[in-house]
Amino acid sequence: MKIKKAVIPVAGKGTRFLPATKQIPKEMIPILDRPMIHYCVEEAVLSGIDEIVFVTSTGKEAIENYFDRNIELENFLEKNGKIELLDKISKIGQMIEVVTVRQKEQLGLGHAVLCAKSVVGQDDFAVILGDDIVINDIPVTKQLVDCHEKHGGSVIGVMQVPKNETYRYGIVKGTTVSDRTLKMDGMVEKPKPENAPTNLATPGRYILKNEIFSALERIERGAGGEYQLTDAINMLCSESQVFAHEFHGKRYDTGSLEGYLRATVDFALARDDLRATMQEILKNGKGHQ
Numbered sequence: 704m705k706i707k708k709a710v711i712p713v714a715g716k717g718t719r720f721l722p723a724t725k726q727i728p729k730e731m732i733p734i735l736d737r738p739m740i741h742y743c744v745e746e747a748v749l750s751g752i753d754e755i756v757f758v759t760s761t762g763k764e765a766i767e768n769y770f771d772r773n774i775e776l777e778n779f780l781e782k783n784g785k786i787e788l789l790d791k792i793s794k795i796g797q798m799i800e801v802v803t804v805r806q807k808e809q810l811g812l813g814h815a816v817l818c819a820k821s822v823v824g825q826d827d828f829a830v831i832l833g834d835d836i837v838i839n840d841i842p843v844t845k846q847l848v849d850c851h852e853k854h855g856g857s858v859i860g861v862m863q864v865p866k867n868e869t870y871r872y873g874i875v876k877g878t879t880v881s882d883r884t885l886k887m888d889g890m891v892e893k894p895k896p897e898n899a900p901t902n903l904a905t906p907g908r909y910i911l912k913n914e915i916f917s918a919l920e921r922i923e924r925g926a927g928g929e930y931q932l933t934d935a936i937n938m939l940c941s942e943s944q945v946f947a948h949e950f951h952g953k954r955y956d957t958g959s960l961e962g963y964l965r966a967t968v969d970f971a972l973a974r975d976d977l978r979a980t981m982q983e984i985l986k987n988g989k990g991h992q
């Protein structure tokens with residue numbers, strides 16, 4: 704069964720970006736001229752996904768509007784001969800089919816994914832966290848889809864982190880089955896370096912078999928009093944096959960200010976129209992006089 708749906712939970716409060724997130728969804732904060740969420744949806748499209756399920760909450764309407772068409776703006780741009788911009792804007796509105804479901808109370812990532820159950824139906828699906836951006840020629844979700852097609856089972860995207868940073872991530876344990884792929888025994892949430900079974904961390908990319916919903920329905924509240932996706936994945940590890948695949952790519956934790964800043968600098972350096980300006984800023988360390 705091909706992976707055609709991606710669930711993107713965007714119902715979180717984004718407290719690390721307050722006060723901006725008092726009024727703007729974190730996912731709509733731009734990196735250069737595109738909101739963060741644009742990069743994730745583009746990744747999904749390039750990975751063969753044809754339907755996005757946003758799990759949203761109050762105040763997140765801007766996200767679905769962004770992926771809708773804005774006919775008034777398109778007419779305005781056409782009338783004023785701004786054809787290049789018109790092309791850019793209308794492409795966003797036609798990028799992909801978007802469905803939204805509400806998470807009425809923010810009870811954790813596991814709960815957010817469970818909210819998508821009725822829309823996902825019987826399919827297996829991808830989960831993409833909107834505040835992690837991974838840049839690579841072959842999009843990270845596509846790499847996980849390929850691993851899923853090879854091995855079957857659920858696939859969790861992992862990346863190597865320095866041993867002294869394991870306390871910041873979910874860390875997987877398991878046995879190597881092929882190049883860059885482990886069959887998982889389970890995962891440990893934020894272990895101290897001395898207790899970490901590996902240095903493979905889970906930054907927010909998953910291919911999940913539909914049976915995850917049954918696990919999500921059975922887990923209890925975990926860390927922080929929230930329903931944790933990690934707990935459901937651990938349940939799945941003992942009931943069926945879950946793999947961890949070490950993806951290729953550069954990952955930015957754009958949910959943190961530091962990661963956001965790094966992404967902004969790197970994305971500007973990667974663009975022909977902005978590279979020289981960014982290089983000059985980095986060299987001289989000051990704004991335009």
Ligand code: UTP
Nearest residue numbers: 712713714715716717718719809810811812815
């Ligand atoms: P985070 O832990 O990063 O939370 O959630 P957050 O609210 O987005 O940001 P901070 O930490 O307060 O700054 C990880 C992902 O899970 C979603 C978030 O939207 C984010 O994409 N999430 C989290 C939900 O959709 N619902 C929840 O109940 C919790």
